[in-house]
Amino acid sequence: MNSEEFIPLSRPYITDQDERAVLDAIKSSQLSLGERTSAFEQKFASLVGAEYAVAVNSGTSALHLGIKALGISKDDEVVVSPFSFIASVNCVLYESANPVFVDIEEQTLGLDPNLVYQVISDKTRAILPTHVFGQSCQMKDLCELAKGHQLSILADSCEAISAKHHGKEVLEYADLATFGFYPNKQMTTGEGGMLVTNNLQMYQMAKSLRNQGRGDDMNWLVHDRLGYNYRISEITAALGCSQVDQMPEIHLRRQKLAAYYMSAFLEIDEIQLPRVPDYNEHSWFVFAIRVSETIRDVLLQKLNQKGIQSKAYFYPCIHLQPFYRERFGFKEGQFPVAERVSKETIVLPFFTSMTERQVDIVKTRLIESLNEIRKGY
Numbered sequence: 009m010n011s012e013e014f015i016p017l018s019r020p021y022i023t024d025q026d027e028r029a030v031l032d033a034i035k036s037s038q039l040s041l042g043e044r045t046s047a048f049e050q051k052f053a054s055l056v057g058a059e060y061a062v063a064v065n066s067g068t069s070a071l072h073l074g075i076k077a078l079g080i081s082k083d084d085e086v087v088v089s090p091f092s093f094i095a096s097v098n099c100v101l102y103e104s105a106n107p108v109f110v111d112i113e114e115q116t117l118g119l120d121p122n123l124v125y126q127v128i129s130d131k132t133r134a135i136l137p138t139h140v141f142g143q144s145c146q147m148k149d150l151c152e153l154a155k156g157h158q159l160s161i162l163a164d165s166c167e168a169i170s171a172k173h174h175g176k177e178v179l180e181y182a183d184l185a186t187f188g189f190y191p192n193k194q195m196t197t198g199e200g201g202m203l204v205t206n207n208l209q210m211y212q213m214a215k216s217l218r219n220q221g222r223g224d225d226m227n228w229l230v231h232d233r234l235g236y237n238y239r240i241s242e243i244t245a246a247l248g249c250s251q252v253d254q255m256p257e258i259h260l261r262r263q264k265l266a267a268y269y270m271s272a273f274l275e276i277d278e279i280q281l282p283r284v285p286d287y288n289e290h291s292w293f294v295f296a297i298r299v300s301e302t303i304r305d306v307l308l309q310k311l312n313q314k315g316i317q318s319k320a321y322f323y324p325c326i327h328l329q330p331f332y333r334e335r336f337g338f339k340e341g342q343f344p345v346a347e348r349v350s351k352e353t354i355v356l357p358f359f360t361s362m363t364e365r366q367v368d369i370v371k372t373r374l375i376e377s378l379n380e381i382r383k384g385y
Protein backbone atom coordinates (compact mmCIF):
# COMPACT_ATOMS: atom_id res chain seq x y z
CA MET A 9 0.00 0.00 0.00
CA ASN A 10 1.24 3.44 -0.88
CA SER A 11 1.35 5.32 2.41
CA GLU A 12 0.60 8.63 0.66
CA GLU A 13 -2.81 7.28 -0.18
CA PHE A 14 -3.84 6.50 3.40
CA ILE A 15 -7.00 8.45 4.19
CA PRO A 16 -7.95 8.60 7.88
CA LEU A 17 -11.50 8.34 9.17
CA SER A 18 -11.18 11.70 10.85
CA ARG A 19 -8.59 14.34 11.54
CA PRO A 20 -8.80 17.40 13.79
CA TYR A 21 -8.87 20.75 12.02
CA ILE A 22 -6.25 22.82 13.84
CA THR A 23 -5.14 26.18 12.45
CA ASP A 24 -2.40 28.72 13.24
CA GLN A 25 -5.04 30.72 15.05
CA ASP A 26 -5.64 27.72 17.36
CA GLU A 27 -1.92 27.35 18.02
CA ARG A 28 -1.55 31.02 18.97
CA ALA A 29 -4.58 30.87 21.28
CA VAL A 30 -3.20 27.84 23.13
CA LEU A 31 0.25 29.37 23.44
CA ASP A 32 -1.19 32.61 24.84
CA ALA A 33 -3.14 30.63 27.43
CA ILE A 34 -0.09 28.66 28.57
CA LYS A 35 1.88 31.88 28.94
CA SER A 36 -0.82 33.54 31.05
CA SER A 37 -0.65 32.95 34.77
CA GLN A 38 -4.26 31.77 35.05
CA LEU A 39 -4.49 28.12 33.96
CA SER A 40 -7.93 27.21 35.31
CA LEU A 41 -11.27 28.95 35.99
CA GLY A 42 -10.26 32.13 34.22
CA GLU A 43 -11.59 34.44 31.57
CA ARG A 44 -10.99 31.95 28.74
CA THR A 45 -13.42 29.47 30.27
CA SER A 46 -16.17 32.09 30.56
CA ALA A 47 -15.41 33.41 27.08
CA PHE A 48 -15.67 29.86 25.67
CA GLU A 49 -19.02 29.39 27.40
CA GLN A 50 -20.37 32.69 26.15
CA LYS A 51 -19.22 32.16 22.58
CA PHE A 52 -20.58 28.62 22.56
CA ALA A 53 -23.93 29.65 24.04
CA SER A 54 -24.35 32.22 21.34
CA LEU A 55 -23.32 29.75 18.61
CA VAL A 56 -26.13 27.36 19.55
CA GLY A 57 -28.65 29.99 20.64
CA ALA A 58 -28.53 29.09 24.34
CA GLU A 59 -28.93 31.33 27.35
CA TYR A 60 -26.35 29.47 29.46
CA ALA A 61 -23.44 27.09 28.85
CA VAL A 62 -21.23 25.13 31.23
CA ALA A 63 -17.89 23.92 29.87
CA VAL A 64 -16.79 20.51 31.15
CA ASN A 65 -14.01 18.01 30.53
CA SER A 66 -15.99 15.65 28.26
CA GLY A 67 -19.30 15.10 26.52
CA THR A 68 -19.89 12.29 29.00
CA SER A 69 -19.48 14.71 31.94
CA ALA A 70 -21.96 17.06 30.24
CA LEU A 71 -24.48 14.19 29.99
CA HIS A 72 -23.97 13.27 33.63
CA LEU A 73 -24.48 16.87 34.76
CA GLY A 74 -27.58 17.05 32.56
CA ILE A 75 -29.05 14.03 34.34
CA LYS A 76 -28.13 15.56 37.72
CA ALA A 77 -29.54 18.97 36.79
CA LEU A 78 -32.87 17.28 36.02
CA GLY A 79 -32.82 15.72 39.49
CA ILE A 80 -33.04 12.20 38.08
CA SER A 81 -32.33 9.58 40.71
CA LYS A 82 -32.84 5.97 41.74
CA ASP A 83 -35.70 4.12 40.01
CA ASP A 84 -36.63 7.03 37.74
CA GLU A 85 -37.01 5.99 34.10
CA VAL A 86 -35.29 7.73 31.21
CA VAL A 87 -36.15 6.89 27.61
CA VAL A 88 -32.98 6.28 25.57
CA SER A 89 -31.91 5.11 22.13
CA PRO A 90 -30.09 1.81 21.54
CA PHE A 91 -28.38 3.36 18.49
CA SER A 92 -25.96 5.78 20.10
CA PHE A 93 -22.59 6.06 21.77
CA ILE A 94 -22.59 4.25 25.11
CA ALA A 95 -22.18 7.41 27.21
CA SER A 96 -25.73 8.50 26.40
CA VAL A 97 -27.07 5.56 28.41
CA ASN A 98 -24.29 5.13 30.96
CA CYS A 99 -25.11 8.59 32.34
CA VAL A 100 -28.53 7.29 33.41
CA LEU A 101 -26.91 4.38 35.25
CA TYR A 102 -24.50 6.72 37.07
CA GLU A 103 -27.53 7.94 39.03
CA SER A 104 -29.06 4.47 39.51
CA ALA A 105 -31.98 5.41 37.28
CA ASN A 106 -33.38 2.96 34.72
CA PRO A 107 -32.79 3.40 30.99
CA VAL A 108 -35.81 2.40 28.92
CA PHE A 109 -34.70 1.62 25.37
CA VAL A 110 -36.96 2.47 22.45
CA ASP A 111 -36.29 1.63 18.80
CA ILE A 112 -35.28 4.23 16.21
CA GLU A 113 -36.86 5.36 12.93
CA GLU A 114 -35.11 5.24 9.56
CA GLN A 115 -35.22 8.89 8.49
CA THR A 116 -32.98 10.37 11.18
CA LEU A 117 -31.81 7.18 12.97
CA GLY A 118 -33.06 8.71 16.23
CA LEU A 119 -35.77 7.67 18.71
CA ASP A 120 -39.10 6.86 17.05
CA PRO A 121 -41.68 9.17 18.70
CA ASN A 122 -44.49 6.69 17.97
CA LEU A 123 -42.71 4.06 20.05
CA VAL A 124 -41.60 6.44 22.81
CA TYR A 125 -45.25 7.12 23.43
CA GLN A 126 -45.85 3.45 24.27
CA VAL A 127 -43.25 3.15 27.05
CA ILE A 128 -44.16 6.21 29.11
CA SER A 129 -45.08 5.15 32.65
CA ASP A 130 -45.59 7.00 35.92
CA LYS A 131 -41.87 6.52 36.59
CA THR A 132 -40.76 8.16 33.35
CA ARG A 133 -38.99 11.41 34.06
CA ALA A 134 -37.16 12.32 30.89
CA ILE A 135 -36.40 11.51 27.27
CA LEU A 136 -32.75 11.39 26.22
CA PRO A 137 -32.65 11.41 22.41
CA THR A 138 -29.36 11.22 20.53
CA HIS A 139 -28.74 13.22 17.38
CA VAL A 140 -26.90 10.65 15.33
CA PHE A 141 -24.10 11.34 12.81
CA GLY A 142 -24.76 15.10 12.73
CA GLN A 143 -28.49 15.50 12.32
CA SER A 144 -31.36 16.09 14.69
CA CYS A 145 -33.80 13.28 15.45
CA GLN A 146 -37.58 13.90 15.46
CA MET A 147 -37.31 16.57 18.14
CA LYS A 148 -40.49 18.42 17.26
CA ASP A 149 -42.60 15.32 17.89
CA LEU A 150 -40.60 14.28 20.95
CA CYS A 151 -40.98 17.77 22.39
CA GLU A 152 -44.77 17.69 21.99
CA LEU A 153 -44.88 14.27 23.57
CA ALA A 154 -42.72 15.41 26.48
CA LYS A 155 -44.90 18.47 27.08
CA GLY A 156 -48.03 16.33 27.10
CA HIS A 157 -46.60 14.06 29.80
CA GLN A 158 -44.59 16.61 31.82
CA LEU A 159 -41.30 14.99 30.87
CA SER A 160 -37.96 16.73 30.45
CA ILE A 161 -35.71 16.36 27.44
CA LEU A 162 -31.94 16.08 27.64
CA ALA A 163 -30.67 16.01 24.05
CA ASP A 164 -27.38 14.30 23.31
CA SER A 165 -26.16 16.65 20.55
CA CYS A 166 -22.54 15.60 20.93
CA GLU A 167 -22.42 14.71 17.23
CA ALA A 168 -24.62 17.51 15.98
CA ILE A 169 -23.18 20.93 16.73
CA SER A 170 -24.84 23.52 14.45
CA ALA A 171 -27.52 21.08 13.26
CA LYS A 172 -31.00 22.55 12.89
CA HIS A 173 -34.47 21.00 12.98
CA HIS A 174 -37.30 22.85 11.21
CA GLY A 175 -34.86 25.76 11.11
CA LYS A 176 -34.47 25.83 14.90
CA GLU A 177 -31.63 25.14 17.32
CA VAL A 178 -31.76 22.17 19.68
CA LEU A 179 -32.94 24.10 22.77
CA GLU A 180 -36.13 25.01 20.94
CA TYR A 181 -37.12 21.42 21.73
CA ALA A 182 -35.02 20.38 24.74
CA ASP A 183 -34.46 21.53 28.33
CA LEU A 184 -30.78 20.72 28.16
CA ALA A 185 -28.37 19.68 25.42
CA THR A 186 -24.85 18.31 25.46
CA PHE A 187 -21.93 18.71 23.08
CA GLY A 188 -18.59 16.92 22.85
CA PHE A 189 -15.19 18.06 21.62
CA TYR A 190 -13.25 14.83 21.25
CA PRO A 191 -10.78 15.05 18.31
CA ASN A 192 -13.13 13.30 15.85
CA LYS A 193 -15.92 15.83 16.42
CA GLN A 194 -16.65 18.81 14.14
CA MET A 195 -14.77 21.07 16.54
CA THR A 196 -12.32 19.82 19.14
CA THR A 197 -10.56 20.77 22.34
CA GLY A 198 -8.72 17.45 22.66
CA GLU A 199 -11.06 16.39 25.42
CA GLY A 200 -14.01 18.53 26.40
CA GLY A 201 -17.75 19.03 26.43
CA MET A 202 -20.49 21.57 26.99
CA LEU A 203 -23.90 21.51 28.65
CA VAL A 204 -26.34 24.19 27.50
CA THR A 205 -29.74 25.27 28.80
CA ASN A 206 -32.09 28.23 28.98
CA ASN A 207 -33.02 27.34 32.56
CA LEU A 208 -31.21 29.37 35.22
CA GLN A 209 -31.66 26.84 38.07
CA MET A 210 -30.33 23.97 35.98
CA TYR A 211 -27.42 26.12 34.87
CA GLN A 212 -26.50 27.03 38.45
CA MET A 213 -26.79 23.41 39.57
CA ALA A 214 -24.55 22.16 36.73
CA LYS A 215 -22.01 24.87 37.40
CA SER A 216 -21.80 23.99 41.07
CA LEU A 217 -21.59 20.23 40.40
CA ARG A 218 -18.78 20.75 37.90
CA ASN A 219 -16.77 22.48 40.57
CA GLN A 220 -16.94 20.16 43.63
CA GLY A 221 -20.40 21.30 44.68
CA ARG A 222 -19.24 24.81 45.46
CA GLY A 223 -21.71 27.67 45.44
CA ASP A 224 -21.10 30.49 42.99
CA ASP A 225 -20.02 33.17 45.46
CA MET A 226 -19.04 30.80 48.24
CA ASN A 227 -15.78 30.28 49.94
CA TRP A 228 -13.39 27.91 48.07
CA LEU A 229 -13.62 25.37 50.89
CA VAL A 230 -17.38 25.41 51.35
CA HIS A 231 -19.28 22.67 49.52
CA ASP A 232 -23.08 22.74 49.26
CA ARG A 233 -23.60 19.34 47.64
CA LEU A 234 -21.82 16.23 46.37
CA GLY A 235 -19.93 17.55 43.39
CA TYR A 236 -17.28 16.51 40.89
CA ASN A 237 -14.23 17.90 39.24
CA TYR A 238 -15.47 18.18 35.66
CA ARG A 239 -13.64 21.47 35.01
CA ILE A 240 -11.59 22.30 31.92
CA SER A 241 -8.27 24.11 31.92
CA GLU A 242 -7.75 27.55 30.43
CA ILE A 243 -5.60 25.89 27.77
CA THR A 244 -8.55 23.76 26.68
CA ALA A 245 -10.85 26.79 26.85
CA ALA A 246 -8.48 28.82 24.68
CA LEU A 247 -8.59 26.14 21.99
CA GLY A 248 -12.36 25.98 22.42
CA CYS A 249 -12.76 29.75 21.87
CA SER A 250 -10.62 29.64 18.79
CA GLN A 251 -12.48 26.63 17.38
CA VAL A 252 -15.92 28.15 18.04
CA ASP A 253 -14.83 31.23 16.10
CA GLN A 254 -14.10 28.94 13.14
CA MET A 255 -17.31 26.90 13.42
CA PRO A 256 -19.19 28.78 10.67
CA GLU A 257 -16.34 28.03 8.26
CA ILE A 258 -16.02 24.43 9.51
CA HIS A 259 -19.78 23.92 9.09
CA LEU A 260 -19.72 25.24 5.54
CA ARG A 261 -16.71 23.17 4.54
CA ARG A 262 -18.31 20.01 5.88
CA GLN A 263 -21.58 20.77 4.10
CA LYS A 264 -19.73 21.23 0.82
CA LEU A 265 -17.73 18.06 1.34
CA ALA A 266 -20.90 16.09 2.10
CA ALA A 267 -22.57 17.45 -1.03
CA TYR A 268 -19.57 16.37 -3.08
CA TYR A 269 -19.64 12.91 -1.46
CA MET A 270 -23.37 12.60 -2.17
CA SER A 271 -23.04 13.41 -5.86
CA ALA A 272 -19.90 11.30 -6.32
CA PHE A 273 -21.54 8.26 -4.70
CA LEU A 274 -24.96 8.60 -6.30
CA GLU A 275 -24.48 5.93 -8.94
CA ILE A 276 -22.98 3.20 -6.74
CA ASP A 277 -25.73 0.57 -6.60
CA GLU A 278 -24.75 -1.47 -3.57
CA ILE A 279 -24.80 1.42 -1.11
CA GLN A 280 -27.46 3.55 0.55
CA LEU A 281 -26.51 7.18 1.02
CA PRO A 282 -27.31 9.09 4.21
CA ARG A 283 -30.83 10.48 4.28
CA VAL A 284 -31.38 14.12 5.02
CA PRO A 285 -35.06 14.96 5.37
CA ASP A 286 -35.88 18.51 4.29
CA TYR A 287 -36.74 19.61 7.85
CA ASN A 288 -33.17 18.93 8.96
CA GLU A 289 -29.97 20.89 8.46
CA HIS A 290 -27.20 18.34 8.84
CA SER A 291 -23.90 19.24 10.49
CA TRP A 292 -22.04 16.18 9.17
CA PHE A 293 -20.20 14.46 11.97
CA VAL A 294 -19.39 11.46 9.77
CA PHE A 295 -20.31 10.24 6.31
CA ALA A 296 -22.27 7.06 6.99
CA ILE A 297 -23.41 4.73 4.23
CA ARG A 298 -25.36 1.50 4.48
CA VAL A 299 -24.60 -1.78 2.74
CA SER A 300 -26.07 -5.27 2.96
CA GLU A 301 -25.03 -6.84 6.26
CA THR A 302 -23.77 -9.87 4.33
CA ILE A 303 -20.94 -7.82 2.80
CA ARG A 304 -20.26 -5.27 5.51
CA ASP A 305 -17.33 -6.94 7.23
CA VAL A 306 -15.54 -8.01 4.08
CA LEU A 307 -16.03 -4.53 2.61
CA LEU A 308 -14.59 -2.93 5.74
CA GLN A 309 -11.62 -5.25 5.59
CA LYS A 310 -10.94 -4.41 1.93
CA LEU A 311 -11.32 -0.66 2.41
CA ASN A 312 -8.95 -0.63 5.35
CA GLN A 313 -6.44 -2.76 3.43
CA LYS A 314 -6.60 -0.21 0.62
CA GLY A 315 -5.78 2.64 3.02
CA ILE A 316 -9.33 3.91 3.41
CA GLN A 317 -9.91 3.94 7.13
CA SER A 318 -13.51 3.00 7.80
CA LYS A 319 -15.56 1.48 10.62
CA ALA A 320 -18.83 -0.17 11.57
CA TYR A 321 -20.77 2.45 13.53
CA PHE A 322 -22.48 2.14 16.07
CA TYR A 323 -21.89 -1.57 16.34
CA PRO A 324 -23.05 -3.32 18.39
CA CYS A 325 -26.09 -1.40 19.63
CA ILE A 326 -25.90 -0.27 23.26
CA HIS A 327 -28.33 -2.89 24.58
CA LEU A 328 -26.16 -5.59 22.97
CA GLN A 329 -22.91 -4.40 24.53
CA PRO A 330 -21.44 -7.09 26.81
CA PHE A 331 -22.07 -5.10 29.99
CA TYR A 332 -25.69 -4.34 29.09
CA ARG A 333 -26.45 -7.93 28.07
CA GLU A 334 -25.04 -9.16 31.33
CA ARG A 335 -26.71 -6.62 33.57
CA PHE A 336 -30.14 -6.43 31.90
CA GLY A 337 -30.35 -9.68 29.91
CA PHE A 338 -30.96 -8.00 26.57
CA LYS A 339 -31.08 -10.26 23.52
CA GLU A 340 -30.90 -9.73 19.79
CA GLY A 341 -34.20 -8.89 18.12
CA GLN A 342 -35.58 -6.54 20.77
CA PHE A 343 -34.97 -3.36 18.77
CA PRO A 344 -35.03 -4.56 15.16
CA VAL A 345 -34.59 -1.25 13.35
CA ALA A 346 -31.61 -0.16 15.44
CA GLU A 347 -30.06 -3.61 15.15
CA ARG A 348 -30.46 -3.69 11.36
CA VAL A 349 -29.06 -0.17 10.91
CA SER A 350 -26.20 -1.06 13.25
CA LYS A 351 -25.33 -4.12 11.13
CA GLU A 352 -25.46 -2.23 7.82
CA THR A 353 -23.71 1.06 8.59
CA ILE A 354 -20.16 1.94 7.61
CA VAL A 355 -18.55 5.31 8.23
CA LEU A 356 -16.08 6.53 5.63
CA PRO A 357 -13.28 9.12 5.95
CA PHE A 358 -14.77 12.55 6.63
CA PHE A 359 -12.97 15.57 8.08
CA THR A 360 -12.96 19.32 7.62
CA SER A 361 -9.71 19.48 5.64
CA MET A 362 -10.60 16.53 3.39
CA THR A 363 -10.28 17.34 -0.32
CA GLU A 364 -12.50 16.40 -3.26
CA ARG A 365 -9.54 14.47 -4.63
CA GLN A 366 -9.56 12.36 -1.47
CA VAL A 367 -13.29 11.70 -1.86
CA ASP A 368 -12.54 10.52 -5.42
CA ILE A 369 -9.91 8.12 -4.05
CA VAL A 370 -12.40 6.77 -1.49
CA LYS A 371 -14.87 6.27 -4.33
CA THR A 372 -12.38 4.42 -6.54
CA ARG A 373 -11.32 2.13 -3.70
CA LEU A 374 -14.92 1.49 -2.70
CA ILE A 375 -15.91 0.53 -6.26
CA GLU A 376 -12.83 -1.71 -6.53
CA SER A 377 -13.77 -3.42 -3.27
CA LEU A 378 -17.38 -3.95 -4.32
CA ASN A 379 -16.22 -5.42 -7.65
CA GLU A 380 -13.89 -7.80 -5.86
CA ILE A 381 -16.68 -8.90 -3.56
CA ARG A 382 -19.02 -9.46 -6.51
CA LYS A 383 -16.42 -11.63 -8.21
CA GLY A 384 -15.93 -13.58 -5.00
CA TYR A 385 -12.47 -12.54 -3.91
Ligand SMILES: *Cc1c(COP(=O)(O)O)cnc(C)c1O
Pocket residue numbers: 066067068069092093095096138164166167187188189190200201
Ligand atom coordinates in the same frame (compact mmCIF):
# COMPACT_ATOMS: atom_id res chain seq x y z
C1 LIG B 1 -18.77 11.93 21.34
C2 LIG B 1 -20.05 11.57 21.93
C3 LIG B 1 -20.31 11.76 23.29
C4 LIG B 1 -19.30 12.33 24.27
O1 LIG B 1 -18.10 11.70 24.25
P1 LIG B 1 -16.85 12.15 25.15
O2 LIG B 1 -15.79 11.27 24.63
O3 LIG B 1 -17.21 11.89 26.56
O4 LIG B 1 -16.60 13.60 24.91
C5 LIG B 1 -21.58 11.47 23.76
N1 LIG B 1 -22.54 10.99 22.96
C6 LIG B 1 -22.32 10.79 21.64
C7 LIG B 1 -23.46 10.30 20.80
C8 LIG B 1 -21.08 11.05 21.09
O5 LIG B 1 -20.87 10.82 19.79
